Amino acid sequence: MKLVFKNVDKDGKGSVALVPENTEDIWHAYNLISEGDFVSCSTIRKVQMESATGSSNSYRVRTTLTICVEGIDFDTQACVLRLKGRNVEENKYVKMGAYHTLDVEQTRKFTITKAKWDSISLERVDTACDPTQNADVAAVVMQEGIAHICLITSNMTIVRAKIDQVIPRKRKGNVSQHEKGLTRFYDNIMQGILRHINFDIVKCIILASPGFVKDQFMDYMIQQAIKSDNKIILDNKGKFLLVHSSSGFKHSLKEILAEPAVTSRISDTKASGEVKALETFYSILQTDPSRAFYGKKHIQKANESQAIEILLISDKLFRCQDINARKEYVELVESVRDYGGDIKIFSSLHVSGEQLEQLTGIAAILRFPIPELEDESNGESDSDEDN
Amino acid sequence: MSRHRDVRCMNYSEEYEGYDDVYGHSVEDDYCVSPSAEQFLFDRSKQQNIASFITEPDIIEDNEDNEELSMSFNEKDAFTDIEWAKLMSCMESIKNVIGDTVPESEIKKKIIQSKFDVKIALDLILKESSPKTATGPSMVNKDNLEPHPGKKLSSKSPFQVTTPSNVKIIPAGKRPVIKGFNVSGTENTDVLNSRIESPRSQSPYSDYNSPEIKRKENIITREKKAGSSNANSPRCQSPISGHETPDFDPKLKLNEEKVDVMKIYKDKRGDSKEQLHLVVVGHVDAGKSTLLGRLLCELGQVPSRLIHKYQQESKKIGKQSFAYAWVLDETGEERERGITMDVGHSKFETETKSITLLDAPGHKDFIPNMITGATQADVALLVVDATRGEFETGFDSGGQTREHALLLRSLGISQLAVIVNKLDTVDWSKERFDEIVNKMSVFLKQAGFKDNVTFVPCSGLSGENILTKPKEPLSNWYTGPTLVSVIENFKCPERHINKPFRFSINDIFKGTGSGFCVSGHVETGMVSLGDKVLVLPRNETAVIKGLQIDEVSTTNAFAGDHVSLTLSGIDQQNVGIGDIICNPQNPVPVTTRFQAHVVVFAVKIPIMKGLSVIIHQHSLVQPAVITKLVAQLHRHTGEMIKKKPRCLPKNSSAIIEITTQNPVCMELYKDIKELGRIMLRVEGTTIAAGLITKIK
Incomplete structure (x- = not known):
């Protein structure tokens, strides 16, 4: 992301102009913009003009509009952000208060004006503009019959293709169907890789599977590449990394990212850091349950006694509609930081983030045990509907 | 699997009492009276539910010690160290005697009461629970006294044998502890409501609860019920909310449904051998495939020419010892790597049984395959490697021996034999065999297997003690059964023919003729050629165009069979592994x-x-x-x-x-x-x- 300008007052009011450069940046934008913000961006609008004679013509006009955001929509596949809202700056085409939907796309400048830029948002602008934080990794998790082709960026895991295919099992005296099914399956994965993975961008491609599927697939792919003289694969042979995983489902990405062989290759991606933090949380919960808590109420209690050492929080909580709720979380994060605690903001698009979300989206490892907390029932997180 | 337990386990432990009753008749039979009258009736179903679940909570007790420790943290303070140690040792010895039938807290109380004297405490406990423990032996006796109406009616005998004795024995409401799931309370009310609405009012079963009922009457009612319950299925009113009712042709099958399932079963299967599915599990490289390959060769199921070919070929790639395993490991990948990856099927017959062998993979990564294999099995062989160091790696944490055994137990397989393989590598040492037996039996007991586990020493590669009695030096100290006779001695489980048809899809492949085939396991009920069936969860209907059991076409398949169905009227895309094929009138939720x-x-x-x-x-x-x-x-x-x-x-x-x-x-x-x-x-x-x- 490129920062064009940043005008933020002492009290946090101001505007920031940014140019997103890749899909990752759109995700950042999605996390930056909240309802009620003013966003201005160049856009195309259909305008109806009435001539003097009364006949009307409609034109498509490119114009820059500023809207007050009412609805935010993020398309993970196309990586486009759609902002719905009312126009707040009248120009010659669009009246005040008219509805418009802005598309925030790559390489198109946009300006966000907020009444209050809190520390979380400002930090995100900084991280988004940090070019070193770019590590693209592709991963193919597979097992016999199921494969997921995913792109892992520092803030997103996007499933590009899912291959789900029935492979006949081996039968007495008839293994040809099994082998034919496997070949077809491998071929599909290979096509998926060629179609969805841009070898210029990705640093490495992880092939993960239980058993020997990955090895067999690698053999198959190289063989096919040699046969069809496929330069792309042969040139990037070194980028493939074979790793063990327990299954071909998406959530086994978590295991892969914790694998030492992978972490060394993609050392500073956020994804593997998140996995590690969550793992620590779980192990502490096992060994010393009075030092690990989740749920807003517990965390707030723990924070009151300045006990939080590491706070794990999902970015989904900052995206929430309710301004007050967001403010609470921001205050929580700020106070934890003031007391010298470490903050880890999880991306809800990663598998680890998804898992944290299931744990109410907020969890913490404490400096010292607070057994009293354990006994309290976990109030608000239990507002479940029993049907 | 579970449905079979009753037969074999009846004799083993009182924990299983009443187990089969849950299945012996459908629950609604107890509810065909008005709710007001119902409260005065002996409500058996509640009892049974509790009883049948009793076995489950102690499925797995992996780390008994850990658990005890964690439980005792708060209590520990109340004792001095010595007292505590005494208490623990007393507890252990008492548990050895009575198992987990009495809650720990109870035992503890008694021990303290008796001032840490094991004998007195044990007496106290036994006296306390005497009404319960007494049921065990008495039941066994009764079962033995009951004349078996011939093995051929295997599917029936358990009903007849057990129902009367059970009704007499279980004293209503005397059970001191309610174990297991609290299903009866919540679920039964649902069932009850739907029952009352159901048009069936008084079935011939209303007086079923009376223990005096004659066995013969029992059979008749049962048969009637088989017919009627299918026609007027309880499942139709089952609470499947939001489930789209499939569009089936109502007049198509209604008549046929009334056909007495049991009668067909008797006609078709009455005179054939009992079917038994046997899964072989164990740590990777324990020699499962080789053992089975050898077994099949000894039984003459594999042509000698073929085995000679395998021997030559395996020698060529330097894996001579894998020749027998190749009988079951057929894919190139499996042979090359020398490990089984997917379940291998094979079949052989003994004098009384027709046995389907399932050779499960032992490697950690292929446990999903092993689970699919084991779900189809009735009984299991657990193979362990006797070689020094190998048994230990397989058994201690990280090895699959434990996990496999636990999985078997949680899958409901309770008949198990442990094969101590490769005993030739330790010179047929009795000490080694005993050592393994000791370690394994402690673990298996914890895992919830009863004392019916047999240990068989053998060698898959040399073929010792598989079919023929062992020679020197094994025969010096071993006089037990051979592998084949152990298999022969497994009891056939009961098949739930009367339940609605359920078929789980395990494999989808292209058949020889038109359409495509799905193979899998008939879990309950029966299916005939030409039946219209429903494939769920995708909600597609299909017609059964062909039925094959072991490559032989038939017209009917019953619960417990492993069959290939040829389906038509459905796209292959709409069927997936793990889907359930069922009766359109009785869809699965x-x-x-x-x-x-x-x-x-x-x-x-x-x-x-x-x-x-x-x-x-x-x-x-x-x-x-x-x-x-x-x-x-x-x-x-x-x-x-x-x-x-x-x-x-x-x-x-x-x-x-x-x-x-x-x-x-x-x-x-x-x-x-x-x-x-x-x-x-x-x-x-x-x-x-x-x-x-x-x-x-």
């Missing part, structure tokens, strides 16, 4: 959310809300998320310890709610046991096993 009572294994990290797991149920494998921890229960008594716990530590028991990504077919455990069991796995290890108690 489809859901994405359900509750299960689970037993947590020795997990590294505690189970928390939001954990993504992979669930295994028959041959279904699905990613899912644990969405709620409803309650943590006491492992032995089933009492609720904590509502909505934050996390579940290892070796605990709990009720949890699971949400799957895609709709799946689930059955309540109390309805159909085969489809009511689930296994939860994470990162290649099994973290919990459970039973479905509620479908949302």
